[in-house]
Amino acid sequence: MYADDKVAEVTETYAPDGVPETGKKAGTADDREAMRRLGKEQLFKRNFGFLSIFGFALILMSTWEALLGTIALALGNGGPSGLLYTYLVSYIGFTAVIVSMAEMASMAPTSGGQYHWVSEFAPRSIQKQVSYFVGWLAVLGYQIGVTISAFLAGAMLQGLIVLNNPETYIYQKWHGTLIAMCITICVAIFNVFFANHLPLIEGVILVLHFAGWLAIVVVLWVLGPRTPSVGVWNTFIDAGWGNTGLACMVGFITSAGAFAGGDAAAHMAEELKNAPKVLPRAMLWTIIANGGMGFIMLVTFLYTMGDIEVALASPTGFPIIEVFRSATGSNGGATALTSILIVLGIAGNLTNMAGASRQMFAFARDRGLPAHKWISQVPPRFDVPVNAVVVSTVFACILHCINIGSSIAFNIILSIGSVALITSYLTSVACITWRRIKGLPLLETRFSLGRAGLATNLFSLAFLVVLLVMSFFPPIPNPPPELMNWAIVVYGGVLIFAGIYYFVSARKHYVGPVEYVRKSA
Template structure:
């Protein structure tokens, strides 16, 4: 006899109510497709679905902040790669990310939960190792998002202080100035995420509009007011090797880090998926729309800056200035400190919007991993505030950890930069594990092509005993050999970027300030998570907790 489940439905007035029976019984009378899809992967709907396709695209675009970030990290790619390296490297990164997030979109369609990568890895990996790999993936993703939040807030703080230095050349920046400003940015982000959470989708739509209008607000004066232009031959054929590597090709590959950082956070939609309507299709669509919009805007901004910047090498070699390079480019192009300040102000506002979205995604990821008992104090971290239906405690804990990381900056800026350098590696390793396992399952023929829609959990006595269950596709996927080829391309791209993201920017200068600390930080996080798993978590963590029995659907 079928076991009764308690579930929530929507009545005719749209008010939540509880009732007994199975989801399959409730479906004809009051079918909530998102709730049904979530139940099919064993999860109960507890968050309110506030976001639609446009608002989620706004959050993703604003969080990625690609054309804005390409200016902030401009010097990384220019030093190793040069103008031509920046452009061709950008195209490589853009296409690589499109390939990766087509595959991530397939997974988000099949398993539309806030956990994302660690949930997918748990379902795709062999039984003998699924708990271990899922746990490591979860830790890398959680720490990666906390580092991402800290780095974006640090961007806002440093850009604000850079704006002060632009207007007041005698200003001397102290490290504690950045930390205090970073804390102020965090507090404002918390206020919006907690007390204005109901309006967040509307805010994200407004941010999307500002994101696009701000692009033209900077590009038009930049191109129109400049007095000297670099030639097309210069920007498309000049390669630099300021890092003094043995070959220009090697310098180009190392310089890819800058462009890659500008695309970080595309998977934010995945971790918000339990708050998105039509999540099994619109999460994937929002990620690809964000990549399309941000890629076009960033490429336009990159070419415009290279054309309008004048002699960039002179600006780089000017070590007396404490003003960020792109601000000096703005001032040189417009011939006005006021004009450069207004243009910079637009970028600061948009970077703050990125920090606001970053806190939302980081808190949902933390909440989801705690819900599945992957973090200490899981019960408290996985609590949902009944009034706002958001994970308030997770938001506060993520903010506190980010604020504590910022304390490192007061003592040692190099150590602080090293700590937050985990961003790229944490995300890319989690993507590689998920996409690599998807490719493995595809090549084995384990994916259930007969399932035309939702994820299916089923006992399969004929399947390989190392696999727990058969996995069906969601409504959004790339079929046949093309899907396999895309997975292969995505894995190759991720391996390339992960490998070169651990390299320093300069071959000749080896000191703590110039060192790439990412390898130390990533290894430290991985070692800690492995140790914690072996000592404690392997007794309590069994992968994603099944809250709703999918066999009763």
């Protein structure tokens, strides 16, 4: 026995069911009661409070940063005004979605998130199967999220090299891949060996998130060129669809993708003190703050971007870098502002890794993944799912390598992340909507939608259905095979693989989280 273990024995006492009564793992009485009801063992320290979990969720969603990094698609499909109005629709729609999930998170504050909620609220005849497939999609969505955040940070860093060395640097895709892999590995090391400092780091990053946003907004308004208001509020671009509305809907995925990850805080529920109360508050404030900051940043960008064709043709690969260069009039100024995005991108990768590993750990704990016993292990001297972090790191590095062979294939795979998460949101909200329509009882909660619950859930479902359909559209009309959106193929392939594993093995040992709840009742 290690010395640290002896200290833990003195400072923590456990009830017969394995739920700690005292110490850093105990949390509040509501936390202990929630873990007892869920039938889960408390393995992690509850060292997150409201501010740190708010910072965690805010950085993982990174709405304004994601917009600036992925804005090119929407500018070509819908134009400035199309992007602006679809952003407002996304803001409203995702607010309803996150409010719906916040209620479920307060009812069942567990790292499993969506697949656990589905297991609790779906019709009993399909609880096991539906929660299993939602678990796979949620894991997939977060694993790809780990890849995206590292890739964007690495690609922007490579873009700065192109900006500052246009005549001597020869662009190679494998350079950006190596940078992204390095970021992923460094983030994994932090998540394993310095996880106890994660709440403090999230607080620091929260300050940087607001400070970086303010710095960029001020610089662009003070130094940037001015686009006439008609160019912002009444300029649409149709990339050949023959219908402006359809073009805007194709670009819809850009603004919607900036809100993906609104469930992030839920996957840290077992490390949050007073989770039933604090968790829904953190989720709500995340969408309110990120949505507002994203809107101000988007309006600022559109008013100061200058010539849209020049921005889209930037050799750096990122229109925002060209906008920074144009506004400041120097490569140095553009480098400084872009560096803010890179640092925040790495910080986002840090939080993505934490959320993805907890999601994977929870699903493995419920025996939904291959090698579930190994993945769900938490080493005695660690308070994090180390093996899940290792799997997340390896998976991300494998995906990074795909970019070397084909950027198109890589981008297609990355687009699956948003589709997978949207499906998990849609399914979980549909299940609680079904219970409300049937008049079935819901679980006790510290955050209730009350009479507005059914209307909010139905609006969320309508929004998510439209978003899911548009996620499978190609980026341009009548694309050649190499530019087609093959997301549906990869999406279906993952579900087929999950189905095969279910019938071969998982159906024998995966029972769904609700069965553990029933056993503990």
